[in-house]
Amino acid sequence: FTSLPEKHLVLLRDGRTLIGYLRSIDQFANLVLHQTVERIHVGKKYGDIPRGIFVVRGENVVLLGEIDLEKESDTPLQQVSIEEILEEQRVEQQAKQESEKLKVQALKERGLSIPRADTLDEY
């Protein structure tokens, strides 16, 4: 731990990526994140949405890692504006939904019906 506060990256079960300063943690992995941004990744692009302070319940945390501040700058990803990334995400979601629909249709034709997975843990 250095004199600088460490930035942490948290991946949540619903697929969100949060980056912020981890201020507190407890035995359940409940987290308090400060100056958090939610980072949305689509392909090689990403966009940050500033969110402020997060208190995350431990059970929703998939993983938590420390960001090496020096390595943070050299990433092949390209940052874009929030609007753009949201648009990209919407497009991606749409494509996924369509393919999902096709799959369900195909399965139905074959007499199978796979129940939709829980919205959590699926992204």
Added chain:
Amino acid sequence: MAESSELAILEDYLLAEDAPLLEEMAEEDEEIDLYNEMTFGLDRDSMEEEVAKALAPPVKGPELSLVGKNEAAAVAEVAVEEEDEYKATEQPGLGAEEEQPMLEEMEEAGEEGEAEPGARHDDFADMEEEIGVDEQEEEEEEGEEEEQHDEDNEEQNDLGDPAVMRAVHSKPTLESLDSAVLDSRIGSTWGEFEGDDLDKAILQALDRGPPMSHMNLDFLVSPAQRGYLGSPGLKRPDFRMMSPKSFPQRFMRQQSPMMPRSMGSPRPYMPSRRASPLFTPNQSSGYVSPTPFRPMSRNISTPTQPLAMHFGPMSPSLEPPLFFSPPAGCQLKFSVPSHMTQLHPQHQRILNQRQQRGQAQSISPKKAWSPKADPYSGLMTRKEKDWVIKVQMMQLQSENPHLDDYYYQAYYHRLERKQAEEELLGGRNKQEPPKLVTPYIQKMEIYDSVVRIAGSLGQVAVSTCYSPRRAIDAVHHALQEEAAGNQRLRALHRIEKMFLQLLEVEETQRKMSLLPEEQHPRFREKKSHEVGRIYQALKIRACDSEEEAEDEFLQVLCVRKGKKLTARLLPHLAREQAEEILVTVTRHLPFLMRKDVLDESLPVLYGPLSEMVGRMTFSELIEVLQELTRPLAGSTELPLTMTFKNQFGISLLYALLSHGERLLSSDMPLEPHSGDFEKWTDTVFLVARELSQVPKTALVEPLFLPSNLLSLFCRYLDKQTIHRLEAKMECSPLPSEAAMPC
């Protein structure tokens, strides 16, 4: 004195009424502090508050949680004594009921120590006054009060408040033992505070300030007391190592063997695979306390910032310079985890690198945050962080890591092996692969959570954090299914039992491989004994074809799991036993094949059996082959013919033949019995005949087609037949066919 103290209390109360809001806030803080202390233990700063608490007579329940913010409590003994009795429940969100036990214990501490009731007047209500004055008064009063603590306590008990619990001096309770957080007590900067100069003390505390929260409090604890392995790297200056003179006897006794070690030069990191059981809950000492964030802030901030009267979370308006002014000579704060904390070696390495980098350079100019501008970075104290890490570590430890954490162990072994190889090849220095070693925290003593009192009508359930609600003594008794009369069920039951035995055998085998050579014979003996037992349980015996359905071993073999069991068991068996199995299997092959039509799990036996075949002598081979050539009862059909239609059957047949051919073509003396060769040739002819007769489509492809079958046939058969067989078996043609003598 008692009266005056009572008066003082009332006074305070009146004062408090003037600032109800403050009081509420402070109350919350007190509760939170209490929780913090209970969880993390006390440290020197909160020790002072502990003292105040102890000293405060429990007039009213909530108020008991009020903590005076005196920094210079000289009654270290009291505080330390108190720690001893503190129960640490890990549950966050203390309810009111939780506080009761606390109150109880605080009283108890008060009983034992020198309770100074008057100290509680050092209230948050008085915050705005000079601290020094308060504390001085307190100190004076403490001295006076010493002899009278008994009286005071009595008085406390008489106060009649229902919220006031009677202090019960008890042995460490079950609950306290159960707590996962039993740290030893730490010394504190008592030594420094023992002086009368309170102002100086305050200033010292101020100077140290929040960097305290960053610095390890490890120096306060001898390594053996804390539950961790030596932590990496950072050597702490030992100027902080104190010998609290005021530690109670008990603690000294515990600590004395450790003390010499902890004194002296900074402790280097001593990596060890397994720490000695460092937690000795039975001797439960007090607690290591974190530096609760809030009280600290209060202490520091209020004197200089009378206007910044806040008790809740720190607001950014609190002047950082005070907070974060590093102590002189300490340019960079490294909030390295205490040397007690066991981090993953790679994590540790990164931290060390950073440290070194930090030490090498000056504070990097491109930092976005300056420490001065980040008031939130100290929200979690070192203690708290260590505590969380410790909790997580405790969850990792296990009695049987090879069972519980198989994947990591397997990965680690593989890594080790790879590195060993690399080392051999590359000649590099031995690199120890990083391994996460959890601190070894001794398990709590096991006890019966269901207590039966003689003569009672039921069970008294003792609920603990390990078994919170075990109200009935429900023990699962394995049903006796033997009586069930259902053969298949019985077979399944037997299979399960034997499988468990087999797993144990394999487990011992694995463990044996890790142990030194000397212990191997003992293990081997044990293993063979166990294997023998399983073999007996299999109940292999000779039986006719009529009894096949009832034969227990065959029943086992009819079940897929039974086949798997046998297959897994075969490598462990003695030669005769394995042979017996092979003979039995071959003898009843038609039966087994019939039963396996749906399952098709016989091939699982092929591997071990073929290995077995490969070790047989010629005579034994002949014997086995006889089984296949003996016509089935009631029909002229040969088992042989039936094998063609079954993958396992044909594979086994080929394996047998191939082995025979190998034996014949090798130079080894065969030592055949009389008639062996005839039987052999008969068998080969028979096979050839049957093979040529069976239509190709009915012939199943074997699991493995030995290459020497054709050469085998070559010995005995004419060319034409060989060609036909070759085509049928889809063997690769023999080299230089033309040169074949046959």
